[in-house]
Amino acid sequence: MLKNxxxxxxxxxxxxxxxxxxxxxxxxxxxxxxxxxxxPLKDVLYxxxxxxxLKHEEAQDIVQDTLVRVWSKRDExxxxxxxxxxxxxxxxxxxxxxxxxxxxxxxxxESIHIDTPDNSGTPxxxxxxxxxxxxxxxxVNSLPEKQRSCMQLRDFEGKTYKEIAEILNISxxxxxxNIFRARQAIKQKYQQIEGYGL
Numbered sequence: 738m739l740k741n742x743x744x745x746x747x748x749x750x751x752x753x754x755x756x757x758x759x760x761x762x763x764x765x766x767x768x769x770x771x772x773x774x775x776x777p778l779k780d781v782l783y784x785x786x787x788x789x790x791l792k793h794e795e796a797q798d799i800v801q802d803t804l805v806r807v808w809s810k811r812d813e814x815x816x817x818x819x820x821x822x823x824x825x826x827x828x829x830x831x832x833x834x835x836x837x838x839x840x841x842x843x844x845x846x847e848s849i850h851i852d853t854p855d856n857s858g859t860p861x862x863x864x865x866x867x868x869x870x871x872x873x874x875x876x877v878n879s880l881p882e883k884q885r886s887c888m889q890l891r892d893f894e895g896k897t898y899k900e901i902a903e904i905l906n907i908s909x910x911x912x913x914x915n916i917f918r919a920r921q922a923i924k925q926k927y928q929q930i931e932g933y934g935l
Contacts, residue, residue: 768815769814769815769817769820771807771808771811774820774821775804775807775808775820775824776804778820778821778824778825779800779804781821781825781894782799782800782803782804782824782825782828783796783797783800784889784893784894785825785828785829785832785886785889785890785894786799786800786803786828786831786832788877788878788885788886788889788893789829789832789833789836789882789885789886789889790832790835790836791878795832795835796832798835799828799831799832799835800828802831803824803827803828803831806827806831807820807823807824807827810823819900819903821900822900822903822904825890825904826903826904826905826906829886829904829905833882836882872927872930873923873927876922876923876926876927877889877919877923880919880922880923883905883907883915884915884916884918884919884922885919886905887901887905887912887915887916887919888915888916888919888920890904890905891912891916892916898912898913
């Protein structure tokens with residue numbers, strides 16, 4: 738019974754749209770709430786901005802600017818298909834703009850806090866683990882921006898290829914190629930440094 742009612746409502750909506758009756762976008766899309774839909778994205782936005790700028794303070798400023806820009810575009814929210822993709826795109830563009838405006842000098846290694854996943858073992862094992870994490874972090878940070886962004890969104894944020902393509906405004910195939918190249922570059926550099934490969 739409910740399925741028939743839903744189908745009837747969908748058919749009426751389709752007929753109204755095709756016959757140019759007054760149908761607003763809000764009839765077809767859900768309402769977006771800043772508190773419930775945008776604010777929860779601040780951690781994802783921060784990680785993306787940090788991956789691009791490599792500076793904690795810059796990333797925090799970019800997140801603030803992103804939230805302000807998303808809020809200022811609230812009149813357009815009804816026409817936006819994905820508020821998350823919209824917010825991430827703004828964040829990425831702001832971060833890239835900051836890099837272009839300022840000479841991006843990397844933080845010293847001593848100022849970066851590294852979380853070690855395993856605190857058991859000898860101090861030597863802990864030191865090796867910390868060094869390996871730092872090595873991989875430096876390798877990721879040395880990647881070209883597109884590869885670094887794709888890898889951040891896929892491997893650290895868990896986004897789908899389609900979502901990444903929408904956020905970065907590239908094709909799904911370009912996303913896959915960038916992720917593949919980033920992983921290959923890191924693997925090769927790591928093997929060279931660790932002495933495991935040719």
